[in-house]
Amino acid sequence: MQSRQSLELRQHQQLALTPQLQQSLRFLQLSTQELELEVAQALNDNPLLEREEEYDTEAGAEVANDAQAMDERWTMLGSANRAGNNNADEETERPETALTETLQEHLQEQLRLTRAQPRDCALVSLLIDELDENGYLLTSLDEILAFLPAELDVGLDELQAALRLLQSFDPPGVAARSLSECLALQLDHLPVNASFPAQVLALARKIAADHLPLLATGNLNRLRDALACEHDTLLSAHALLLQLEPKPAKEWATSTAAYITPDVLVRKIRGRWIVSVNPAVMPRVRINRVYEGLLGEAPAAPAMQAQLQQAHGLIKSVNQRFVTIVRVMQAIVDRQMDFFEQGHSGLRPLQLRDLAQELDLHESTISRATKQKYVQTPWGVLELKRFFSSALQTDDGQSTTPSAVQMLIHKLIEGESGKKPLSDSKLAALLAEQGVVIARRTVAKYREAAGIEPAIVRKARAALEAHQG
Template identity: 60%
Template sequence: MQIILPMQSRQSIELRQHQQLALTPQLQQAIRLLQYSAQDLEQEVAQALLDNPLLERDEEYDIEGAAAEPAASHDDDGFREPAEFASRSRDGDDEYVRPEAAPAPTLRQHLLEQLRLTRAAPRDRVLVELLIDELDDNGYLVTPLDELADLLPGELGIERCDWQAALRLLQSFDPPGVGAASISDCLLLQLQRGERDAPPEVLACARELAREHLALLASGNLPGLRRKLGCSLGVLRDARQLLLQLDPKPGRGWAHDVADYVRPEVIVRKAGGRWKAFINPAVMPGLRVNADYERIIRQSRQASGEGLQQQLQQAHGLIRSIHQRFDTILRVASAVIEHQQAFFELGEQALRPLVLRDIAQELQMHESTVSRATRHKYAQTPWGVFELKYFFTTAVSRDDGETTSSAAVRSLIQDLVQGEPAAKPLSDNLIASMLAERGVVIARRTVAKYREAAGIPAASLRRARARLDSMG
């Protein structure tokens, strides 16, 4: 017989040391502010001013300072703070407000106003309003009539002919072509409006092109079009010109998307013979803690509640986080601009290969910190306003052993295409050969990838466009 004794567990106390990074609220706030854009930061500051009575903007209550005109600051390059920025800081609580225009009517409002002026029956008005609600931003009817008919109860007795009558009424409204189901239908509706503006043979050719041969017209196959249509070259040319006068997106004139502007946080200018980065003073939120409130709270800590103490800490923490944010952005931007000095002298073709890891190792930061400091952060340069991430680009090997950036290769391809003969555009193989003559050896498929990234169509489409342009 074998007896198995149970194992006895022993408890012991051990003292171990280890390091652990605690994600404190202050650190969380610093990370959040760093990834904010300039507009997001401004909203965050505005909300903090509402929530925390201890925070105030600089010079908000400095009556004497507001009355005195501050002297303009100059540096060795003659850079001066713009007048609107200076006036904004002097105005104190009156923040800069973008001028607002009266809201323009939408496409729906424009169509409903026309419907109101008609003598349509109430039943037809309701159907037309339902059709208007189904239009997209370009004025197209995206839902087929059969599907719309299924949405209404059958006991209403609405037939398909009722929907068709409502659609014809809608298509008679301005703009011409509204309510179409396709681009072909849209062009045909507009041709129907302008039948008196062109000879009958040109109108007939244009209608046939819009109805059946838009794809062939886009390909530039003129002999094939003439064979199918049986018309002369002059009639085909006039029909094409007539189609070009039409609007394939009739509703876009009422799509009033408000274009927001970009506020660069970094200004790049030359100082001491080198291009350097400077923080834009217009995006620096001047915040401070009210000195009188802070003195009262610190002198009577026991009398004041924990709420005021916490708000005081939060106010100082926000100010420190904002200063840390701009310090990080300036450090990263300075390193990036130092790497890309040639770009500011020569342009895009002089961009050097640069990745996040290069800046992170140089500044002893994490790559994620560099990414946050460059995403949605813009720099005002002599070549325009660019996101800081624009200056990061992959490397492409040259035959001399050196490397160039992918952005520079795209710029070279754009220059080659712009200088090509219109009737004989450069193929991707020929572009690759011409790049190889300049020392950039890349494959044809790589040329195609960079060409598509630059928004350049293929050689066949460029050739078709040249043929069509030669008709005009």
């Protein structure tokens, strides 16, 4: 058989992602913090890019003039006050704010006030450095002893004595090795008096030492049988344990809350909910006008032309990112109008393909535009992903969302009796009466997601509150 060579022309369509489109998709997927880092890197790499000034030159000059005039008036006023009052304090600077004391510094200060020997102080300082942010000593004494040089000849009894000294410091419960020991240390600091009877203190110590898992279940009847005590004494001991602090170093915690800056804002303007970009997260970048003018007047090197093209592409990708996010969020607002008017109970089922068809975008684009993007609503700052959920069918043919079911469960529990709280089975029956038919295990899952305790714990808590009242 002879082989023949031939030329053929064929036509076919193929989607090609240009570098500009790839950059736009990547920017769309980035969070606000990641976008800011990307823009900052571009500003360092590309000399044609620069940040826009918040105020123009003329406005800045006016502000400077006003500030200078204000300084002159304050200077004249200060001179007049000093002339009229020779005893006035001439120090105009404010005192510096005192630095926040750490837990380690607080404990070291107490250690310096003791009469411990230098060797004991060194061991206590070693233990202080091993405390975690909650004030617990999570490293065992044997491990600490193993890391100490052998030539120091430190015995376990010395380390235990140093630990006992540290545990006597303020705050009570510090340097505990478990929650049980932490509560016991705090109980040891309490005096025996009318507020803390000896019988109640002894029972609280016994619960802290041996029965914390049973106490966590909330079944006070089983706990009373295990302790063989009076019910009123058990309630008093329980109330005493609730007054203790499971995290002794809570007041010295240095961790700060992480606040979320929303990407877009939703406001009601003339009866309609409108979406707008949050100016605080919009990168203010532009192309340097001087450089751009010079490149336009005379032929430039290919590298400079490439940087100019990259600068235009970055600005376009950033703007396109926010345009897409606003489009997607506005479509969400139009479909979730009941949520913005009523709250979480007004959420309706919504899926990615619903918006993809409406906006003529791919589902992956909707997913990128809603991942790690946040919106400021009348009901708080929420991630855009929160507005998407599958549908739960009701008896009347309507559909609801898991968030709406959680709100129904919350309302039912708010109206329950403390002596006879609603079990998950009873909640499932009450929801079925309202047309939402779900299994008991599903009710338990939604209840836990809403942060609601089981019925037995709610019953124990209500009994304790009634006893305290």
